[in-house]
Amino acid sequence: MIRIRPFRAPADYQALAPLLGTTVDRLDAEDAALPATDALTTGPDGRLTGHGRIRLLAEDRTGRPVGYATAWRAPWTPPGDLASHYALATPDVQPPPAATDVLPPPAGVPATACTRIPRAGTLTSTDVLLPLADALTTWARTAGATRLLTELPDTRLDALPALLDRGHTVDAHIRTASTTLRPSPAPLPEPPAGIRFTTLATTTVTDPAQRLHALYLATLPDNPGFADALPDYEQWHTEVLAGPAFRPDWIHLAEHTGRLVAVAAAHATPDPYTCHLTYAAVARPWRGRGLARTLKLHATDHLAHAGLRTAHTEVAAANTPMTALTTALGYTWHPGHHRLVLPL
Ligand SMILES: CC(C)(COP(=O)(O)OP(=O)(O)OC[C@H]1O[C@@H](n2cnc3c(N)ncnc32)[C@H](O)[C@@H]1OP(=O)(O)O)[C@@H](O)C(=O)NCCC(=O)NCCS
Numbered sequence: 001m002i003r004i005r006p007f008r009a010p011a012d013y014q015a016l017a018p019l020l021g022t023t024v025d026r027l028d029a030e031d032a033a034l035p036a037t038d039a040l041t042t043g044p045d046g047r048l049t050g051h052g053r054i055r056l057l058a059e060d061r062t063g064r065p066v067g068y069a070t071a072w073r074a075p076w077t078p079p080g081d082l083a084s085h086y087a088l089a090t091p092d093v094q095p096p097p098a099a100t101d102v103l104p105p106p107a108g109v110p111a112t113a114c115t116r117i118p119r120a121g122t123l124t125s126t127d128v129l130l131p132l133a134d135a136l137t138t139w140a141r142t143a144g145a146t147r148l149l150t151e152l153p154d155t156r157l158d159a160l161p162a163l164l165d166r167g168h169t170v171d172a173h174i175r176t177a178s179t180t181l182r183p184s185p186a187p188l189p190e191p192p193a194g195i196r197f198t199t200l201a202t203t204t205v206t207d208p209a210q211r212l213h214a215l216y217l218a219t220l221p222d223n224p225g226f227a228d229a230l231p232d233y234e235q236w237h238t239e240v241l242a243g244p245a246f247r248p249d250w251i252h253l254a255e256h257t258g259r260l261v262a263v264a265a266a267h268a269t270p271d272p273y274t275c276h277l278t279y280a281a282v283a284r285p286w287r288g289r290g291l292a293r294t295l296k297l298h299a300t301d302h303l304a305h306a307g308l309r310t311a312h313t314e315v316a317a318a319n320t321p322m323t324a325l326t327t328a329l330g331y332t333w334h335p336g337h338h339r340l341v342l343p344l
Contacts, residue, residue, distance in 0.1 A: 002128060004135050007055035007068065015057065015065040019087040026270060040073070040143055047080035047146060048073065054139045058128050065089065066123060069132035071140055071148065076235040078228060080146035084136050088128050088156060125156040133163060141344050148342040154335035168340040172225050173317040177331040181275075181304035181311055188301055189294045191254060192286075195261065197298050200241075200251035203260075209241060211260045212251070216240070219281035225316025227339070240265065240278070249306075250275065252299035254282075254291060261286045264299040266311065275303055277313035280322070293325055 007016070009031055013024040020027070038052030053072030060066045071084035133150075140148045150168070152160060164170075191197055198204075205211060213236050220226045231239065240246070245267035254262035262282040266275045277299075282291045300311060314336065315322045327333075 001061040002066070002123075002131050003059045003061075003063075004056050004131050005059065007057045007070075009055075012057055012065075016068055016087075019065065019068050019089060022270075042144060043079050045079065048082070048144045049075075049079050051075050051077075052143070054136065056132055056135055058132050060123065067128040067132055069129075069136055071136045073145075076231075076238065082140045082143065082145040082148050084140075084148055084150040086129055086132060086150070086152075086156075088125055124158055126159040126162045129156065129159045130162050130166075133166065137166070137342065137344070140342075146344055148344060150340045150342070151337040152340055153337045157338070160338065163340060166342070168342045171227055171339040171341045173336065173338050174225055174314050175317050175323075175336040176312065176314050176334045177326050178310055178312045178334065179300065179329065179331045181300055181308050183304045184297065184301045188297055189290070191294055191298075192289050192291060194256050195291065196255045197295060198253050198255055199249045199302075200253065201249035203253055203255065205255055205258050205260060208253075208260070209237065212240075212253070212263060213237070215260050215263055215281060215283060216279070218283060222284070223281075223316065223322075224318035225314070244268065245276070250299075250303065252295055252302065254286075254295050256286075262291050262295050264292075264295045266299065266303055269312075271310075273307070273309040275308050275311050277311050287321075292321070293329070296325070296329065 010024075010028060013027045017024050017027060034053075035051060039050045040048060040052040041050035043049040051072075051074050053070055055070045056068065057065055058067035058069070066089045068087045069084065071082045073082050077083065136150075137148060149171075151174075152163065160170075200208060200212070210233070213233050216236060217230050220230060241251075247266070247268055250266040250268070252264040252266075253260055260283075262280075264280045265278050267278050269276050277296075280292055280296060282295075303311065313326065313331070315326055317323065317336075
C-alpha cells in the first residue's frame with residue numbers, strides 16, 4: 001500500500017533530503033528563497049499564469065518515505081504549463097502485506113486507473129510513481145493547467161509504459177555526461193582566424209548581455225532538446241546571468257569583429273569543485289569549423305585552472321553534432337531522462 005500525503009516543511013526535510021541527494025540546510029535555504037504562498041492566476045487568453053506548487057510524499061505501508069513529487073510553475077513558466085519532478089527511493093523489499101493490495105485512486109482519477117501493488121516483494125518505480133503522477137495530474141487539472149511537463153529518469157524507465165498509457169508523450173531523450181577537469185598538458189588549439197576568445201568578464205564588445213541573449217535566441221531553435229518558447233531578455237537574464245550560480249568569467253565567448261559568434265557557458269553548482277556546462281552554441285555561419293570544439297577546450301582548461309575538478313552537462317540524444325563533440329572530447333556518458341508532456 002502506498003499512501004500519498006502533502007509534504008510538510010520543515011518536518012519532512014529529513015525524509016526528503018536523501019531522496020533528492022541534498023541536505024536539510026539546502027532544502028531550507030531553497031524554500032526560503034521561494035514565495036511562501038501560491039499566486040496562480042489566469043491570463044487574458046484563459047491560460048494558467050502566476051506561480052504556485054504542490055509537493056507530495058509517498059509512504060509505504062510502514063510509513064517510510066519511498067517517493068516525492070512536486071509540480072510547479074514560476075512566473076516565467078510559459079502560460080498554461082506546469083513542470084513536475086519525481087524522486088524515488090531505491091526499490092526495496094516491502095514488509096508482509098497489509099489487508100489491501102489495490103490503491104484507492106486519488107480524487108478525480110477513475111477507479112479503473114487505481115494501482116495494483118504486489119502483495120509481497122519489491123516495489124517497482126511504477127508502483128510508487130504512478131499514484132504520485134495521478135495525484136499531480138489531478139492537482140494540475142484543478143489548477144487549470146493545459147500541459148504538465150515532467151522528466152522520467154532513465155533509471156526509472158520501467159514506469160514509462162504506464163505513463164504513456166496515462167497520455168504522456170515523449171518530447172526528448174536527454175543524456176547526461178561528465179568529465180574530469182585538468183589543465184591541458186598540451187598547447188590548446190588556436191581559434192579560427194579572426195576569432196578572439198574572451199569571457200563575459202573580459203569582453204570589450206558593446207552591450208555584451210544583449211548580444212549574448214541574441215546569440216541564444218538565434219541558436220536555441222537548432223537544439224533538438226529545446227522545446228520551450230524563446231526566453232525574453234528578462235527571463236533569460238534571470239536564468240543565465242543572475243543568481244548564485246552565475247560567474248561572469250565562466251561564460252566563455254568567441255568574438256569576431258565586435259560580434260559574439262559562439263558561447264560555452266558554465267554555471268556553479270552547490271559543490272565548489274563541480275560546474276554545470278549549461279549551454280554551448282555557435283552562430284550558423286561559423287559552424288563545422290571546429291569552433292565549438294576549440295572554445296569548449298579553452299573553457300574547460302580555464303575552469304580547471306580556476307580549481308574546478310568535474311563538469312557535468314546534458315545533451316539531447318537527437319543532437320548529433322553535440323553528441324559527436326561530447327564523445328570526441330572524452331566525456332563519460334551517464335543515464336539521463338526522458339522529457340514527457342501530458343496535455344490536460
Ligand atoms: C552543436 C554546435 C555547438 C556545434 O558547433 P560547431 O562549431 O559546428 O561544432 P564543431 O565544428 O566544433 O564540431 C563538433 C563535432 O560535431 C560534428 N558535427 C558538426 N556538425 C555535424 C552535423 N551536422 N552532423 C554530424 N556531426 C556534426 C563534427 O564532426 C565534430 O565532431 P568531431 O569533434 O568528432 O570531429 C552547433 O551545431 C550549434 O550551435 N547548435 C545549436 C545549439 C546547440 O544545439 N547547442 C548544444 C546544446 S547542449
